[in-house]
Amino acid sequence: MKREDEVVEHVSVIVEDVFDRLKPVLVAVESLLDEVDEVRAEDLDRVRPQVVDALGGLVIGAGYVAAPHVLADQEYGFEWWTATGPKPEQLFISLEPGSANFLDYTRQSWFTVSRDTGRRHVNGPYVDYLCTDEYTLTFTVPAQRNGEFAGVVGADVFVREFEHALQPRLRHLGSRAALVNAQGRVIVSNSARLPTGSLMRDADVPAWWSAGAQARAGVRRCGDAPIVLVT
Amino acid sequence: MGQARSHVFAPLGDLGRAEAVTARLVDAISMGLLADREQLPSEAELAGQFGVATVTVREALVALRQQGLVETRRGRGGGSFVITPSDGSPASWRQSLREVSLSELRDIGDHYLAVAGAAARLAAERSSPEDVERLRLATEDLRKANTAGKGRETRARELAAARAERQFHLEVAAAAQSPRLTHQEIQLQGERGGLLWLPPSANAHEEHRAITEAIAHQDGELARKLTEEHILQAVDRLADMHLDLLEP
Numbered sequence: 001m002k003r004e005d006e007v008v009e010h011v012s013v014i015v016e017d018v019f020d021r022l023k024p025v026l027v028a029v030e031s032l033l034d035e036v037d038e039v040r041a042e043d044l045d046r047v048r049p050q051v052v053d054a055l056g057g058l059v060i061g062a063g064y065v066a067a068p069h070v071l072a073d074q075e076y077g078f079e080w081w082t083a084t085g086p087k088p089e090q091l092f093i094s095l096e097p098g099s100a101n102f103l104d105y106t107r108q109s110w111f112t113v114s115r116d117t118g119r120r121h122v123n124g125p126y127v128d129y130l131c132t133d134e135y136t137l138t139f140t141v142p143a144q145r146n147g148e149f150a151g152v153v154g155a156d157v158f159v160r161e162f163e164h165a166l167q168p169r170l171r172h173l174g175s176r177a178a179l180v181n182a183q184g185r186v187i188v189s190n191s192a193r194l195p196t197g198s199l200m201r202d203a204d205v206p207a208w209w210s211a212g213a214q215a216r217a218g219v220r221r222c223g224d225a226p227i228v229l230v231t
Numbered sequence: 232m233g234q235a236r237s238h239v240f241a242p243l244g245d246l247g248r249a250e251a252v253t254a255r256l257v258d259a260i261s262m263g264l265l266a267d268r269e270q271l272p273s274e275a276e277l278a279g280q281f282g283v284a285t286v287t288v289r290e291a292l293v294a295l296r297q298q299g300l301v302e303t304r305r306g307r308g309g310g311s312f313v314i315t316p317s318d319g320s321p322a323s324w325r326q327s328l329r330e331v332s333l334s335e336l337r338d339i340g341d342h343y344l345a346v347a348g349a350a351a352r353l354a355a356e357r358s359s360p361e362d363v364e365r366l367r368l369a370t371e372d373l374r375k376a377n378t379a380g381k382g383r384e385t386r387a388r389e390l391a392a393a394r395a396e397r398q399f400h401l402e403v404a405a406a407a408q409s410p411r412l413t414h415q416e417i418q419l420q421g422e423r424g425g426l427l428w429l430p431p432s433a434n435a436h437e438e439h440r441a442i443t444e445a446i447a448h449q450d451g452e453l454a455r456k457l458t459e460e461h462i463l464q465a466v467d468r469l470a471d472m473h474l475d476l477l478e479p
Contacts, residue, residue, distance in 0.1 A: 037282070071403075081255065090282055091279070092248070092251040092255065094252070094254055094255065096259075096264075099254075100390055100393070100394055100425070101254050102394070103401075107365060107368060109361055126405065126408070126410070127404070127408065127409065127410050127413045128406075129401060129405055129413050129417065133410055133413060133414050133417070134410055135408070135410050138234040183359040183360070183393060184359075185357075185359060185408075196408075197408030197409070198356070198357055198408075199356075199357055199359065206359075207358075
């Protein structure tokens with residue numbers, strides 16, 4: 001196998017591992033939404049065991065984020081846990097739209113992309129100011145109730161951990177290489193000239209991506225994730 | 232055990248959560264979800280409901296008492312009771328503005344200038360179309376906050392405008408792709424009870440629009456310059472108002 005293909009393969013394995021961790025969470029969330037007539041914020045406790053189980057490996061945050069009005073007793077709501085300390089911690093943020101501290105999560109790409117496409121998504125890298133304030137990749141899967149979008153099930157991975165997992169293989173490629181997202185934003189590269197978070201404008205990844213992301217010299221898609229190896 | 236000592240031994244997971252509990256209760260009180268004179272559940276019950284340690288709840292209650300939003304009565308029939316502020320605001324910003332000093336204001340302004348200016352320059356370099364779209368939404372929020380609801384209470388309009396201001400600058404820092412600048416932005420927004428963006432400004436929406444367009448056109452120097460001017464004007468406004476408030 002070519003070294004480039006090995007990098008692509010390794011990214012796909014990491015991505016699939018994260019999405020595999022989310023499968024039981026999605027099952028738990030969708031059955032809760034199915035079984036309970038009027039799901040209230042406190043009922044989200046019931047998916048807590050699956051959420052906490054999803055933490056580990058590269059996953060430092062996981063949970064379910066409800067679409068507006070899915071809960072019977074409040075407009076917004078979620079069950080989200082992080083594993084940045086010695087034991088899992090629950091995330092609390094303001095959910096009152098009228099409050100001074102409220103931040104509307106339905107504008108975040110990790111929410112909108114899965115909602116609008118109905119498919120799983122890897123969002124970022126981005127500064128996750130709602131949760132850990134860290135540079136993050138968020139993996140999301142849409143959850144449904146009666147065939148309708150009911151929010152997302154998601155997992156957070158710190159970009160620095162993703163970098164640790166991939167950097168040795170990128171270094172091994174020898175020449176300049178970067179893993180970027182569909183907007184051409186660098187997730188990790190093997191060059192100081194391509195810093196994390198910068199846009200790699202010369203490769204024009206966004207245009208290539210929206211034209212269907214067909215195999216092309218120097219640009220490879222990693223599985224079905226919006227992650228691209230540029231060499 | 233003294234209070235400081237007991238904090239030392241607070242469960243690690245609870246550090247920083249007192250703020251979250253405080254914020255939740257401030258929200259509930261200022262929005263009237265908790266009624267004036269309503270008795271709060273006991274510390275132990277609150278701790279159970281929030282899923283935090285009792286010491287965390289106690290810390291939050293101290294903060295609420297300091298803001299005059301809760302009073303604690305001892306003895307039989309005692310407990311913590313909600314005090315809804317008469318003007319609907321927790322410790323009004325005019326009060327905080329009277330207490331601040333001009334030298335402190337200038338220093339907060341300088342720090343903010345360094346952080347937000349650098350964030351704007353980097354955002355122009357690094358924003359994707361998605362980032363620019365979020366900046367436009369945040370810009371629009373401010374216009375809506377300023378124009379909508381003329382019948383609304385002034386206080387509610389001021390809060391909505393201040394929130395839109397903070398959201399906009401938070402989005403710029405996030406668009407810069409910098410966790411550290413974002414973190415600093417959040418910290419600075421909280422300085423002196425979020426004073427900087429509280430006094431309303433007639434031009435703020437136009438200024439945000441211009442900053443957003445500079446970022447969209449990848450003009451980092453212009454984005455920085457416009458952001459610095461925007462902040463300097465906010466600081467000048469605060470200084471003027473501070474001096475007005477000192478008049479007998």
